[in-house]
Amino acid sequence: MIPDRGVEDLLRELAPQVLGALVRRYGQFDTCEDATQEALVRAAMRWPSEGIPDNPRGWLVTVASHRLLDEVRSDQSRRRREDAIIAATPQSELLGRPADAEPGADRDDSLTLLFLCCHPALSPPSQITLTLRAVGGLTTAQIAAAFLVPEATMAQRISRAKQSIRASGTTFTMPEASERAERLRAVLHVLYLLFNEGYTATNGPDLTAPQLSDEAIRLTTWLRRLLPDDGEVAGLLALMLLTEARRSARTTPDGALVPLAEQDRSTWDRALIGNGVTLVTEALARGPVGPYQVQAAIAAVHDEAEHMDATDWPQILALYDLLEQLAPGPMVTLNRAVAVAMVHGPSAGLLLLAALESDNRMVRHHRLLATRAHLRELAGEHTAAAADYREAARRATSLPERRHLTARAVRLTL
CATH class of the missing domain: 1.10.150 (DNA polymerase; domain 1)
Structure with a gap:
């Protein structure tokens, strides 16, 4: 049917x-x-x-x-x-x-359910799958297909998540006010992870899994209706829209990855960009400023540039400086290093990356090597850049990313 x-x-x-x-x-x-x-x-x-x-x-x-x-x-x-x-x-x-x-209870019940699915007793993968099933209304088969795993495997994962909820003894009530902000951060993080997995799939033959990012946008839109005055909910939705606007330009017809600098910006979705810019502008004006709002602002600067050379890199660097204060972490430092390189030269960016090479969270991550390869390429260090591209390709789990990184290495050695 x-x-x-x-x-x-x-x-x-x-x-x-x-x-x-x-x-x-x-x-x-x-x-x-x-x-x-x-x-x-x-x-x-x-x-x-x-x-x-x-x-x-x-x-x-x-x-x-x-x-x-x-x-x-x-x-x-x-x-x-x-x-x-x-x-x-x-x-x-x-x-x-x-x-x-009662009609007036819908809002509280739905939000309480979302908090329950993102309970700290669950691992992030369990939080995501349970949210998709219980809040998103997706079937086990749909979730399994999105994550490229057998339906039986996904059914077991969902069953374990539900058993963990029961074992935790959690009651179906809203978290106390004292812990509600922390629990909301967990909810937003789950939706953020869900969107990222859809926008750049961790595994498999395809770069993206649109059904996952579409569902993340739908759930975040729904959450914003429940919490219309929360700036970080608006910021996360804006970030998703501004990022999703570029999807059609991220791959060639045969599925190959197209980096931001080489994308055809005329194919970007201007309606999504307009909605995202409006959301983040209004959220920033209300305050207080949070990490998702700053990330959305960075995405907006990229999206509003007509071509790569028109990108306002000093503004992006200033935003990354703020983001590093609000939510310090290795991925923020990694992205900030690129902005530093674009403003102050690749050598300055490479100095920042050097500090991440001893970070256990990043030392085996292919993105550190890929970023270092990119900056070395900008610095004219083609032999070292090619070696980094090859090693990054070896560590990448996404087939399109692996092919892209390998192609970059080959191009530098011709």
């Missing part, structure tokens, strides 16, 4: 609301999540031909609740779980259509 895009989009929008309603009522995140997925599948099969119900959210909650209750009743070995759910449910709701959540 060919999926109805309108129905599919609606179901993904309702997925976190329905799951949130069930978890709030029954507890048992893992079984509620399974029941929600069952209801979503049933709706996807029936709604395109039968029509969307007048209250689609209530329909899904009803079907999922009945599925959940049927499951616990059918398994006598889980009598304690049944008793707990029965005790939490009014008798009238066991016999008839369960009452839907």
Whole structure:
């Protein structure tokens, strides 16, 4: 059956609301999540031909609740779980259509669900997969395809993540105000990682996995509706839009990587750039300034340059100086080194990179070698640059990146 895009989009929008309603009522995140997925599948099969119900959210909650209750009743070995759910449910709701959540609770439930999926008890990969499944409404098969792993492997990963949530004893409540900011940072980091994996895939034959970056943008857009006054949420969304705007220019028709300096900027998506610039401009004006806003500002400077030589590198360097104060780290230093090289010359950039060569987080990373190769090439050190390109290619796990780096090395030795 060919999926109805309108129905599919609606179901993904309702997925976190329905799951949130069930978890709030029954507890048992893992079984509620399974029941929600069952209801979503049933709706996807029936709604395109039968029509969307007048209250689609209530329909899904009803079907999922009945599925959940049927499951616990059918398994006598889980009598304690049944008793707990029965005790939490009014008798009238066991016999008839369960009452839907109050309309005003949708927002809090959805946000609480996102915080739960990004719980610190979970590893970042588990946070990402659980967010895609529970909040994004993607099926296990869709997530597995996006990450190029077998469906059974992804199912096990999701199952372990749900077991970890249960073992942590976490209740379905918003984090306390004292820890909410820290937990929101974890949520934003998960969405950031998800987007990056889609924009530059870690493994596999393709440079990008558009379904992952598209989903990251969709979820971040949704999160911004929930938290419209948060500058870092707006900053992250702006960063995604400004970066996504270049996607079509990043590869040739045969999938080869095209570096920023060589991209056809006429193919960049000007609508996305305009939206991203507006978002980050408004966020910076409101304050306080955060790392995602600064990264978005850097992306905006790149996107607004008509060609590489028109790039305002002094402004980019100033922004990286600020970013290094707000969120110091080896990747920030790596990118700042490029800006330093463009403003003060490649030798100055290479001096900064030298400090990273003893950093255990970067010493085996192909990006350090690739960046050093680029700066050595700018400095005219072609033999050393070619050696760095070859070693970076050997360490890269993305096939398009490996081919690109190898081609750079070959070009310097001709």
